[in-house]
Amino acid sequence: xxxxxxxxxMAGGKGERLLPLTGVRAKPAVPFGAVFRIIDFALSxxxxxxIRQILVLTQYKSHSLSRxxxxxxxxxxxxxxxxIEEIPAQMQLxxxxxKGTADxxxxxxxxxxxxxxxxxxxLAGDHIYKMDYRRLRQxxxxxxxxxxxxxxxxxxEVARGQYGVLEVSPDGRIIGFEEKPAAPKCIPGTKDCMxxxxxxxxxxxxxxxxxxxxxxxxxxxxxxxxxxKGEPVFAFDFSTQNIIEDYVVVEDAIGREKELGPTAxxxxxxxxxxxxxxxxxxMDLIAVEPPFSLYGxxxxxxxxxxxxxxxxxxxxxGYRVGKAINSVIADGVIVSGATVRQCVVGPGTVIRxxxxxxTSVLFGGNIHRSxxxxxxIGRNCRVRNAIIDRNVTLLDGVVIxxxxxxxxxxxxxxxxxAGTDMYVxxxxxxxxxxxx
Numbered sequence: 335x336x337x338x339x340x341x342x343x344m345a346g347g348k349g350e351r352l353l354p355l356t357g358v359r360a361k362p363a364v365p366f367g368a369v370f371r372i373i374d375f376a377l378s379x380x381x382x383x384x385i386r387q388i389l390v391l392t393q394y395k396s397h398s399l400s401r402x403x404x405x406x407x408x409x410x411x412x413x414x415x416x417x418i419e420e421i422p423a424q425m426q427l428x429x430x431x432x433k434g435t436a437d438x439x440x441x442x443x444x445x446x447x448x449x450x451x452x453x454x455x456x457l458a459g460d461h462i463y464k465m466d467y468r469r470l471r472q473x474x475x476x477x478x479x480x481x482x483x484x485x486x487x488x489x490x491e492v493a494r495g496q497y498g499v500l501e502v503s504p505d506g507r508i509i510g511f512e513e514k515p516a517a518p519k520c521i522p523g524t525k526d527c528m529x530x531x532x533x534x535x536x537x538x539x540x541x542x543x544x545x546x547x548x549x550x551x552x553x554x555x556x557x558x559x560x561x562x563k564g565e566p567v568f569a570f571d572f573s574t575q576n577i578i579e580d581y582v583v584v585e586d587a588i589g590r591e592k593e594l595g596p597t598a599x600x601x602x603x604x605x606x607x608x609x610x611x612x613x614x615x616x617m618d619l620i621a622v623e624p625p626f627s628l629y630g631x632x633x634x635x636x637x638x639x640x641x642x643x644x645x646x647x648x649x650x651x652g653y654r655v656g657k658a659i660n661s662v663i664a665d666g667v668i669v670s671g672a673t674v675r676q677c678v679v680g681p682g683t684v685i686r687x688x689x690x691x692x693t694s695v696l697f698g699g700n701i702h703r704s705x706x707x708x709x710x711i712g713r714n715c716r717v718r719n720a721i722i723d724r725n726v727t728l729l730d731g732v733v734i735x736x737x738x739x740x741x742x743x744x745x746x747x748x749x750x751x752a753g754t755d756m757y758v759x760x761x762x763x764x765x766x767x768x769x770x
């Protein structure tokens with residue numbers, strides 16, 4: 335397509351429901367999947383969709399995110415008018431920080447005008463998914479829309495109070511919108527709702543028109559106003575219309591081979607805005623046939639560089655065996671006579687003899703020339719259902735994830751794992767835990 339599309343990624347959110355993980359970084363900079371940050375998925379979707387003009391709007395505790403963007407996403411060519419450019423909050427209009435999603439775009443219209451796009455694609459920087467934005471853009475063009483909202487089908491009980499919910503006519507036009515309703519309207523004949531994914535594509539002229547006011551938020555203000563006025567606003571059904579082409583394994587009577595075709599995870603989308611949803615999304619990665627795969631050849635995920643040596647598993651002496659089972663393990667991990675089961679382990683992690691770490695997410699450590707910064711799990715530790723931030727030390731014999739009252743007595747935050755009777759326990763960055 336010849337239309338110029340500029341992507342704007344909203345990456346300034348505090349992510350208060352992810353505390354303490356967001357106490358030191360913006361929500362889009364939270365590690366995910368051992369070697370990625372959450373924002374990597376929106377950025378990679380853009381690059382894979384041939385959208386190579388991208389603005390990233392930052393605001394809250396952005397240093398970690400800024401460094402990540404400068405080291406991991408500096409490969410586009412300015413000579414070809416390609417860029418991923420961070421735009422820090424600068425109070426462009428008045429003396430206030432961003433008051434909402436619409437206000438954030440309004441305050442940066444001068445940067446958008448500098449690119450002069452035909453379409454503006456507005457994305458959240460804190461979701462895990464694969465999406466070919468070219469299909470969204472084509473759908474938008476085919477319908478002559480001024481705004482197209484990407485939507486996903488979710489159960490009404492999930493949407494209640496959490497998502498913007500749309501009413502959509504048979505031809506895909508949005509005829510009603512409520513922001514986080516207490517009683518969501520379902521798709522006729524089902525118990526599911528059409529929920530907004532926070533992904534919008536605007537005609538540039540329409541975007542300017544609808545920002546020429548005091549509206550603060552797209553969901554609360556602009557979308558309902560456009561629908562009420564009868565503007566051509568359409569819904570793109572991500573659940574059925576998003577298709578990702580990649581090499582997939584095909585089995586026949588002779589054996590297994592790969593061929594190019596639609597992937598099975600094109601309908602996967604997770605808002606990882608809570609501790610249990612972040613934990614669950616990481617756990618989705620470790621299955622033999624995961625609902626979301628990191629291993630696409632035609633749809634790769636880009637990230638910052640990792641300067642660690644390969645992972646190492648050592649000792650095979652009776653019960654002292656270094657092994658990882660059904661796990662995702664990054665470079666720079668040493669499993670020394672310990673057992674790791676159903677875990678996602680980030681770089682710079684050392685797990686020592688006779689420790690047992692299960693169903694947990696470990697962010698790992700950092701490289702720092704002046705001192706060792708690693709996550710260290712001591713001998714005989716037992717860890718279950720945990721999210722462990724960077725540079726954490728568990729001294730020999732520490733047990734977490736087995737007794738909620740004891741975990742909370744240590745000062746650790748816990749959260750229910752929805753749909754189960756279990757909980758996730760979070761160890762904050764730089765913490766040192768001693769045995770009881």
